[in-house]
Amino acid sequence: MRLPQFEYLRPDSLKECLLMLEESNTDARVMSGGTGLLVNMKHGVIYPKRVVSIKSLSELSSITKDSEGNVQIGACVTLSNLSKHPLISQKFPVLHNAVRSVGSMHIRNMATLGGNICLETRCWYYNQSRQWRQAKGLCHRTGGSVCHAISGSKRCHAINSSDTVVVLMALDALVYVMKKDQERSIPIREFFKDNGAHNTVLEEGEIVASIVIPKTAEFTPAKYIKIQHRQGIDFAIASIGAALKRNGKAGEMTIVVNSIASAPVMLKKTSQIIMESGFKEDAILKAAKEARSEIGTLTNLFSSAGYKRQIVEVLVRRVLYGIKDEMDLRRDKA
Amino acid sequence: MPIKAKEYGVIGKRQPKKDGLLKTTGRSQFTDDIILPGMLYGKIIRSPLARGKIIKIDTKRAERLAGVKAVITQKDCPGIMTDLDRQLLCNDTVNFVGDEVAAVAAIDDDTAAEAAALIKIEYKPLEALFSIEKANDKGAPVIHSGHENNYADEFDYEIGNVDEAFSVSEYVRVGEYAFNPNHNCYAEHHVVIADYSIPGKLSIWMPNQSPLFIQKSMGGILGISEGNVRVFNLNTGGAFSGRIGPRKHDFIAALLSKKSLRPVKIRCTADEEFIVYSGGGYSRYIIKTGVMKDGTIKATDATYLFDCGAYWISGVNFLHRLKYHLFPQIYHMNALRWKERAIYTNNPPNMYPHGAGFLQLKLAQETELDLIAQDLGMDPVEIRLKNAVSKGDTNLTRAHYASCGLKECIQKTTKISLWKKKYGKLPPYKGIGIGCGAMNSGGYDRSAALVKIGEDGRCSLFIGLPDMGQGSHTTMAMIAAETLGIATEDVDIVAGDTDAAPFDIGAFAQRGTFFTGNAVKVACLDAKKQLAAVASKKLGVKPSMLIFRDRKIFPKGKPGKALTLKDVISSDMNSMGGSCIMGRGFYNSPAKTMEPWESTLAYSFGAQVAEVEVDQETGIVTLIRVTVAHDVGFAINPMAVEGQIDGQVFSGMGQIMTEECIMERGVVLNPSFLDYRLPRTFEVPEIDYSIVETIDPYGPFGAKEVGEGPLVCTMAIANAVSNAIGYPVKEYPITPERVLQAIQNKKKAKGNEPLDRLF
């Protein structure tokens, strides 16, 4: 499929980039690895006048440790470079696993972490060619007033299917965002909005500059699982990230599921069960059951809601057993 | 007595593909690699409606766009039908989403796309039908007049006394199976270049598996003689039963070229690939089987309902009628009743999935067989052996087996896979299953070949058989080399241009090795005779006493006296009254009848045992191992045989486990290689191969087909899944969701699968 026509801009510095974005208003899109953006552009669902390429900005392409020991990952670090980096593979194997599960080796060589977080939500009625979409007519997201996925819905329910965010959320990462003359940091847990059409809190002209994983997450027992129809190249049926952060004696459990709604879902009640009862067999089973209802209404799923619910229950159970095993192992070692 | 491979110089040994070098270096040309001088790029404007009336087509703005060289609509091809019920471009109605309404050709794809967007078409929507049930309803709209019940094709067949056979049966079982649409999924998308700028002469480049059918079909429809359609069949990136005839875009490219007087390329984009795919439509089998208590099959009564989509692809779809022969093909029975109904809907037109839908029929039949075995307390292997055909048998539909290794294949696979140790003894959610099948090596048919041997002893072999990857050109070269006593690398294959190709109907119905192989052998024997005549004079011995080996000719038992082939040819050709060595071969089936199946002289046979593991919580199935034994008559190139087995096990696992065009109101929801889930590297099972050789009396050197036989044995995978979960899965593909559903059904039914309808 062909790309629509556009003007291509490649800023030499971050500063120039932010200026370009400011000047372009809504006409511009940033492109990092392009594996998400170009596919959408080929489908004709996004057709920016300008594409601002940020991948070669050196400011956004490194992995560093700050004075407090937090790990800062530039938005344009490719997923391959990220997974190979010793800081990640050794200190945050759970992130390494999540990154490795994205797409194929080719995709990971091109795709970036910033792009993965900002990945547009997906929907069977949206991620299609113009010719295909003509058969269905416009939906909320393409300028119409209906949703084909959920009839009667007032908004877009396209799905967030980024795999890395479940882990970044479980590890309580921060997202540094920048815009001309403005910088802010947002906890990634507050970065997403449950709206398929606008699923992040990014403002016009704002870009993700880096993602910061707090030092405290370093020794956190954590686990990531992705269930997919096909191993290797495939989006998730659902993916899950969980981490147990220890505040003194009491643990703070975080479980995040993605590919089931427009925003990643933090399973608070489910986590609460574990925090109250620990990793006992029956608590794990109860938590997993709880997750089924806690995920709320499931929509637009690429597979039936019943099946997704089942998968979420299984994922929660497996991820909790995984963390339990990890803790047991550590205890044995200690 | 099987002839031992070592007696042969060339065949029977692993031979890498002749075009391996071209293909691994990027040198081999595929259609999309060609850019002809002055070539334009075409784009098709398709219907966004599943059914509707065309009110108005406005092409003016598109025609005025700079760079646009031709715009065509129905007005440019009035009355031209590509199928009995299908206009080349839609006249007043459209019948599926993607139906071809107009087309443009422009100097580049960007302009063509822009022009396509400028064509305005007004439609009035009509009620559309998306399922065979709805199409069958009383009062349903009629899609094609003349077919008031929406049946595109109806065929009833009966052989033997069915009612009587059922009445004597001691146990009767009925089962119903559903198959969702799937796609052949060639790696190379549909693409064509047509040059129709010279009146009455069409040159066409396209991936295909039968240049002759393309010639006949396109010539017939466009009203020119078939010889004036010159098909360049370069490399073909996979065909899998789907590239036998021309598709709409092939005709459209020709028309655009005729109008613009320039060559036109049309290439299907990823989503169009799922519009023109014409894969397997939704189908359903209802099968009633009557057996004796000892497992002897008495009768089968089968109904086959098939969603053929908006049009009936008339040139090739007749095969759906004839599928009945698969029921008694490898199992004896006394009677068979068959009812085929192809039903129009407003889904995309369907033809065949890989394997022409034979796998689906066999899935239904063999699942039933397993269930019957279970009900009778028999082992699935036992019931198969009990009914299996053997060498010398003639089956119910009068297919005769001059060679048959079925039982040997069953025994081999069960032995190697340790069936006895595993069947019924595996832990829960691990399963083992067996599947058996056979496949015809062509039917009533013929092929020609020409061979020319140059002064340097190199041989040019002219054939009309395409090689879509199966390695048929290498096999043909090996047959030629063996016959002439030269090496495979001495043989150059000349193919891919119908102007130069001898008669050949193409590479389908698993006929290549058998028919073209035999023709090549005849051509080479002809050349050999000419060589022998010359050599016998020089060596002073009778031609019958000459041995051809290692590029030399010598009197039997006297290799020291050998003359090189080169010298024999060269000295004769350059002598007074000398000749040039050119062999011609024509193989016409010696069958006594032209009846389908009855006329097939050789069938391959096979058995497979599959082992799977099911994740009972997610429904995800892992195919661990497939043990294959296939009777190919004689393996001319064992490496190619293995390659065929690999590809077919892979295709079978895809069709059985994951591949599905998920349909919603006539559109495929997952038209991409990402969401249409063909297995990839991680899904690949371990494969254990046994090649069984039965030396067929008709096959070239005893060889039979291996182009589709292994595919129809892959139902072993489905049986293994059913075995693992203890409940049969009756809707395909067996996606994780359906596996979980079956597990739940089992719990509900407390283990007893209810007879008859499951859904």
Add this chain to the structure above:
Amino acid sequence: MKKMIVLNVNGETHEVAVNPWKTLVDVLRNDLRLTGAKRACEMGTCGACTVIMDGQAILSCLTLAVECEGHLITTIEGIEGPDGLHSLQKSFIENGAVQCGFCTPGIIMTAKALLDENPNPDDIEIKDALSGNYCRCTGHIKTIEAVRMAAQTDREGD
């Protein structure tokens, strides 16, 4: 507006005028007439268009040609050495890993990038690398084998 760019492909530099919306696969195939990299899905799903850029396997259908300036691109046409075929090419031929051949250039380029970085991959690593490459004909059974054998030959050759 077309832009002049300089592409370094297989060690040669090419000056081409391209529109910014042209992908690398189109420029390689149509402008440079290097047709080894195939164009199939054009959506990143099949790997037929794989080329190597700065040592890594990338999809040329999702790469803008204008982004390739200053990078080293290798296509299937550029991996034959002075001594003949690359060990992967030989191994693919000898192990029957080529059937229709449409996917072959992409798979070989993927495998080359893998072996250049990891000369000793295990089967999981090979499968992981090749999972982005679609191959209908061989079912990947012989392609995995061919990569394994090529790696072994390379190791023994060293």
